[in-house]
Amino acid sequence: MTQNAVVKTDMPTIIIRPSTGWTALNLRDLWVYRELVFFMIWRDLKVRYKQTLLGATWAIIQPVMTMLVFNFLFTKVAKVPTEGIPYPIFSFTALLPWGLFTTALNTASRSLTANTSMVSKVYFPRLVLPIASVLAGLVDFSIAFVLLIGMMVYYRITPTLAIWTLPLFMLLAIITALGVALWLSAINVKYRDVNYALPFLTNFWLFITPVAYSANVISQKWQLVYSLNPMAGVVNGFRWALLGAKTVLGPALAVSVGISLIVLISGLFYFRNMERTFADLI
Amino acid sequence: MTTAIHVENISKRYRIGLAPQKFRYGMLRDRIVDIFGAPARLMRSIRKQLPLVDQPNFIWALQDVSFDVEEGQVLGIIGRNGAGKSTLLKILSRVTEPTRGMVTIRGRVGSLLEVGTGFHPELTGRENIYLNGAILGMKRLEIESKFDEIVAFSEVEQFIDTPVKRFSSGMYLRLAFAVAAHLEPEILVVDEVLAVGDAEFQKKCLGKMGDIAQQGRTVLFVSHNMSAILRLTQESIVLDKGRMLMRAPTPTAVDFYLSSGHAQAGERIWDVDEVPASSAPFHPLSLRLRDRRGMVIDTVRSTDPVTLEVEYRLDLPVTGLRIGFYLSTMRGEYVLTSFDTDDPGLFEKFSSRKAGRFVSRCILPPDLLNEGRYALGVNASSFGIRRYFQDEQALAFNVDAAGAPGTHWPEPRQGPIRPRLDWKIEAIE
Numbered sequence: 001m002t003q004n005a006v007v008k009t010d011m012p013t014i015i016i017r018p019s020t021g022w023t024a025l026n027l028r029d030l031w032v033y034r035e036l037v038f039f040m041i042w043r044d045l046k047v048r049y050k051q052t053l054l055g056a057t058w059a060i061i062q063p064v065m066t067m068l069v070f071n072f073l074f075t076k077v078a079k080v081p082t083e084g085i086p087y088p089i090f091s092f093t094a095l096l097p098w099g100l101f102t103t104a105l106n107t108a109s110r111s112l113t114a115n116t117s118m119v120s121k122v123y124f125p126r127l128v129l130p131i132a133s134v135l136a137g138l139v140d141f142s143i144a145f146v147l148l149i150g151m152m153v154y155y156r157i158t159p160t161l162a163i164w165t166l167p168l169f170m171l172l173a174i175i176t177a178l179g180v181a182l183w184l185s186a187i188n189v190k191y192r193d194v195n196y197a198l199p200f201l202t203n204f205w206l207f208i209t210p211v212a213y214s215a216n217v218i219s220q221k222w223q224l225v226y227s228l229n230p231m232a233g234v235v236n237g238f239r240w241a242l243l244g245a246k247t248v249l250g251p252a253l254a255v256s257v258g259i260s261l262i263v264l265i266s267g268l269f270y271f272r273n274m275e276r277t278f279a280d281l282i
Numbered sequence: 283m284t285t286a287i288h289v290e291n292i293s294k295r296y297r298i299g300l301a302p303q304k305f306r307y308g309m310l311r312d313r314i315v316d317i318f319g320a321p322a323r324l325m326r327s328i329r330k331q332l333p334l335v336d337q338p339n340f341i342w343a344l345q346d347v348s349f350d351v352e353e354g355q356v357l358g359i360i361g362r363n364g365a366g367k368s369t370l371l372k373i374l375s376r377v378t379e380p381t382r383g384m385v386t387i388r389g390r391v392g393s394l395l396e397v398g399t400g401f402h403p404e405l406t407g408r409e410n411i412y413l414n415g416a417i418l419g420m421k422r423l424e425i426e427s428k429f430d431e432i433v434a435f436s437e438v439e440q441f442i443d444t445p446v447k448r449f450s451s452g453m454y455l456r457l458a459f460a461v462a463a464h465l466e467p468e469i470l471v472v473d474e475v476l477a478v479g480d481a482e483f484q485k486k487c488l489g490k491m492g493d494i495a496q497q498g499r500t501v502l503f504v505s506h507n508m509s510a511i512l513r514l515t516q517e518s519i520v521l522d523k524g525r526m527l528m529r530a531p532t533p534t535a536v537d538f539y540l541s542s543g544h545a546q547a548g549e550r551i552w553d554v555d556e557v558p559a560s561s562a563p564f565h566p567l568s569l570r571l572r573d574r575r576g577m578v579i580d581t582v583r584s585t586d587p588v589t590l591e592v593e594y595r596l597d598l599p600v601t602g603l604r605i606g607f608y609l610s611t612m613r614g615e616y617v618l619t620s621f622d623t624d625d626p627g628l629f630e631k632f633s634s635r636k637a638g639r640f641v642s643r644c645i646l647p648p649d650l651l652n653e654g655r656y657a658l659g660v661n662a663s664s665f666g667i668r669r670y671f672q673d674e675q676a677l678a679f680n681v682d683a684a685g686a687p688g689t690h691w692p693e694p695r696q697g698p699i700r701p702r703l704d705w706k707i708e709a710i711e
Contacts, residue, residue: 016385039416123376
């Protein structure tokens with residue numbers, strides 16, 4: 001090595017000072033660290049089903065078991081109208097985005113506290129952690145999706161042309177999960193109550209989302225209030241795009257998208273503003 | 283020369299709850315009462331508009347610290363536990379923000395506050411190199427190009443595709459350090475990472491640090507290992523209780539650090555805020571030297587026995603605890619290490635210690651140490667399980683050689699020990 005091994009071209013100048021007021025989102029920094037997002041997702045996938053007997057089968061077992069329970073409850077015990085769609089595929093189509101949402105919400109909300117040493121010892125945009133956790137959920141989703149295709153073949157259901165909108169509904173589920181998780185993960189750093197509230201929150205959320213039943217059972221005048229829950233829009237959208245369910249999306253979907261964007265943007269700002277205290281509080 | 287780091291009046295304030303003082307025996311019951319009392323407290327505080335938590339205590343981990351580091355300089359940072367060294371490094375590496383003040387840094391900063399951050403036990407060595415590199419801020423291409431070098435440095439080639447949970451702790455550390463050592467930022471901030479691993483590996487790490495310094499990179503280096511500081515840095519700053527006491531050429535700074543800041547009269551008493559929270563349930567209270575009449579002393583006569591004693595508290599029962607004394611010279615060379623359960627009988631008898639206060643003491647025999655200044659360190663650990671606490675320079679003391687062998691010649695003797703050896707002189711016909 002020569003005396004001057006360090007290349008001294010365009011050395012960035014970093015200024016560190018206490019931040020006051022609202023912090024800018026500074027998403028550029030996140031872009032610089034995009035590879036880390038990739039590596040965190042990759043780590044997550046590598047270790048997720050390590051030392052399990054059934055491995056990635058779990059990605060299928062969970063929604064299938066829930067579907068079987070729902071099937072028993074809502075076709076044998078109580079009848080639920082399903083617009084003429086066989087109940088198993090009716091609920092399974094909804095369980096997929098629902099599973100994507102809850103997995104993303106749960107892992108992302110715990111992502112900061114699960115990586116304490118990274119947060120307290122290394123600098124990187126903290127947004128990397130919840131974002132990577134949310135995206136890692138897509139893999140389980142894809143595995144279960146293969147099963148869904150199989151079920152569609154079995155029930156002889158041809159998807160409508162609207163199938164191209166499916167990624168948009170997935171995006172809506174991801175944005176909603178990320179928005180809520182940004183709030184919860186930041187709060188979780190200071191108050192671990194979030195850990196205990198999460199199971200309750202996802203249970204409650206399941207009841208107000210038309211996973212087990214059809215959104216049509218909600219009376220017309222409550223439809224708009226009902227759609228304040230973005231996941232209602234996602235689930236209805238999935239059934240509409242894949243099964244041709246006759247759900248009216250229109251204004252309700254607009255409300256869903258609006259709400260989820262508000263949660264995401266407010267979550268981003270809240271997270272960025274709490275970020276500076278993470279290392280001290282965690 | 284240009285300035286690489288400009289630190290201007292940096293202060294950092296931490297909130298600490300009142301928890302440490304509340305810690306006492308019968309703790310579990312207190313905690314249960316605490317837990318169930320929480321909702322009631324919450325209601326009360328909402329009603330009376332009181333703050334939710336007990337009035338927090340604030341501590342200033344750093345106060346008005348200012349200094350500049352030139353490009354290519356290697357600066358040492360010394361100070362005892364709780365002096366603010368780690369806080370300073372955390373601010374410089376942007377992990378946490380200062381409460382006041384400003385830092386201007388020219389160049390990319392790589393920080394090594396801990397080795398192996400983000401290592402996942404289930405992943406293989408190869409996978410962890412990529413992951414850890416990315417966490418430390420390396421690009422994938424950069425890691426790929428240095429991959430072979432990293433593996434060679436770590437000496438774990440054969441196991442590179444084995445999950446690191448199967449690694450010995452030594453292999454794990456070597457791999458972790460190897461990744462970190464191949465970071466190539468313009469400015470490198472290094473915390474106590476060398477305190478780990480076996481002696482040979484420490485030597486290798488020090489060598490690597492030396493190379494990094496040779497390459498003209500700016501390095502900030504924190505260590506408790508004075509000989510490492512002396513070897514690697516020309517200049518050092520001394521921190522104490524969050525303030526910068528001095529900046530001087532390293533030998534001067536080391537002397538100053540080792541001889542000042544210690545309690546007077548051969549006694550060291552630990553304040554609550556000086557003991558890192560991570561040392562719980564072990565809590566050191568005091569360390570002192572006594573002469574044969576039991577008086578606390580700071581100058582020991584080489585010809586007299588001296589009692590070393592450490593008092594400590596255990597907040598929970600601890601199994602396999604051993605309290606060690608480290609005796610070293612001012613230059614950081616070890617003279618001896620001894621543990622209170624070195625004797626197999628005592629080891630049996632104290633295989634487990636209950637919660638409470640203890641004192642461990644031993645006697646240094648007469649005619650042992652040469653004249654000079656020594657540092658006494660304390661270590662509390664359970665072998666193979668955990669190290670609770672370590673302070674290698676807890677107390678400094680002088681040894682006076684009056685009456686020791688050979689003092690009729692007024693000249694300094696080489697070497698840290700001065701035993702009275704049984705010389706025989708015989709004339710051979």
